[in-house]
Amino acid sequence: MEVSAALNISSAEWQVMRVAWTLGQVSSQTVSDVLAEKMDWKAPTVKTLVGRLVKKGALTADRDGKRFLYRPVISEQQAMDTASEVFIEQLCQHKVGKTLLKMVQETTLSQADIAALIATLQEKQKTAPEAVSCNCVPDNCQCADGECNCK
Amino acid sequence: MEVSAALNISSAEWQVMRVAWTLGQVSSQTVSDVLAEKMDWKAPTVKTLVGRLVKKGALTADRDGKRFLYRPVISEQQAMDTASEVFIEQLCQHKVGKTLLKMVQETTLSQADIAALIATLQEKQKTAPEAVSCNCVPDNCQCADGECNCK
DNA sequence: TATTTAAGTTTACATTTGTAATCGATAAAT
DNA sequence: ATTTATCGATTACAAATGTAAACTTAAATA
Numbered sequence: 322m323e324v325s326a327a328l329n330i331s332s333a334e335w336q337v338m339r340v341a342w343t344l345g346q347v348s349s350q351t352v353s354d355v356l357a358e359k360m361d362w363k364a365p366t367v368k369t370l371v372g373r374l375v376k377k378g379a380l381t382a383d384r385d386g387k388r389f390l391y392r393p394v395i396s397e398q399q400a401m402d403t404a405s406e407v408f409i410e411q412l413c414q415h416k417v418g419k420t421l422l423k424m425v426q427e428t429t430l431s432q433a434d435i436a437a438l439i440a441t442l443q444e445k446q447k448t449a450p451e452a453v454s455c456n457c458v459p460d461n462c463q464c465a466d467g468e469c470n471c472k
Numbered sequence: 473m474e475v476s477a478a479l480n481i482s483s484a485e486w487q488v489m490r491v492a493w494t495l496g497q498v499s500s501q502t503v504s505d506v507l508a509e510k511m512d513w514k515a516p517t518v519k520t521l522v523g524r525l526v527k528k529g530a531l532t533a534d535r536d537g538k539r540f541l542y543r544p545v546i547s548e549q550q551a552m553d554t555a556s557e558v559f560i561e562q563l564c565q566h567k568v569g570k571t572l573l574k575m576v577q578e579t580t581l582s583q584a585d586i587a588a589l590i591a592t593l594q595e596k597q598k599t600a601p602e603a604v605s606c607n608c609v610p611d612n613c614q615c616a617d618g619e620c621n622c623k
Numbered sequence: 624t625a626t627t628t629a630a631g632t633t634t635a636c637a638t639t640t641g642t643a644a645t646c647g648a649t650a651a652a653t
Numbered sequence: 654a655t656t657t658a659t660c661g662a663t664t665a666c667a668a669a670t671g672t673a674a675a676c677t678t679a680a681a682t683a
Contacts, residue, residue, distance in 0.1 A: 418585025434569025
């Protein structure tokens with residue numbers, strides 16, 4: 322029995338979710354209006370995506386007269402965190418650091434974000450290993466000399 | 473004419489690329505062996521993926537007697553950076569910071585990684601804005617009070 | 624040179640995703 | 654009560670993806 326099968330939200334569906342997360346509760350009409358503007362999608366396209374999201378359990382539908390109002394089942398932050406995990410997991414663990422660095426470099430962060438990041442990093446520093454071994458297979462990674470625990 | 477159409481590598485294909493990145497140059501036989509072990513894939517599955525990657529321009533094939541040797545066209549770091557960008561871009565910009573924080577928290581980082589991150593963050597701190605406005609549509613984001621520039 | 628065998632190529636096929644038209648039901652308005 | 658304007662549901666359909674069998678070709682070997 323599947324327990325918490327991290328519902329898989331596609332890229333197009335993600336757009337719909339963002340509107341739902343933003344408004345908390347939306348009619349398909351509203352989503353259509355927003356995404357007709359932003360993505361140039363036709364109403365039936367949005368309806369299909371909404372339908373798929375309901376089926377996947379990412380949205381719930383509550384009848385409101387003639388129509389339905391849809392609400393996100395999972396929070397945006399939760400979805401983003403799950404997506405991050407999936408993203409990170411598929412990478413060579415040795416190179417995740419460099420990739421996070423790139424992300425930090427390329428992103429606009431607030432003072433608060435930066436402060437939180439620095440604080441967390443300083444904390445991690447206390448127990449961080451010299452090197453993170455890569456988990457590439459076969460065990461023959463060309464990591465630069467000594468940078469990696471791989472052997 | 474498409475210039476640098478950030479070749480789109482699927483999740484299964486990514487597994488093949490990782491082996492190619494790790495070894496630099498591989499026969500489909502080798503990839504098969506590795507991924508039969510790691511992913512429990514049959515040889516034909518790997519052959520299909522390799523074929524698709526060659527067609528997509530992610531791998532080049534050089535004849536070596538009976539077989540071919542495949543080499544990655546783009547570097548792993550480059551691919552990871554591109555993937556990061558795509559990933560980040562789809563998120564609410566206001567919440568990227570929290571998501572990066574989560575990633576940092578959940579990941580094992582080396583002393584060097586951490587040092588580099590802190591250095592970069594301290595630099596960014598000098599010019600970082602108080603808040604990053606979210607780019608959710610419609611312009612009605614429920615960001616916590618004052619944390620966001622949205623209005 | 625004939626045969627074997629291992630590579631690549633072709634074909635297959637279900638599922639997911641992107642994108643949408645059309646149909647049917649029903650609430651709202653007349 | 655009937656009409657109508659919407660909604661949601663059904664159907665559509667191509668491309669991408671996951672997964673693999675079958676076929677073909679060419680190299681290696683007997």
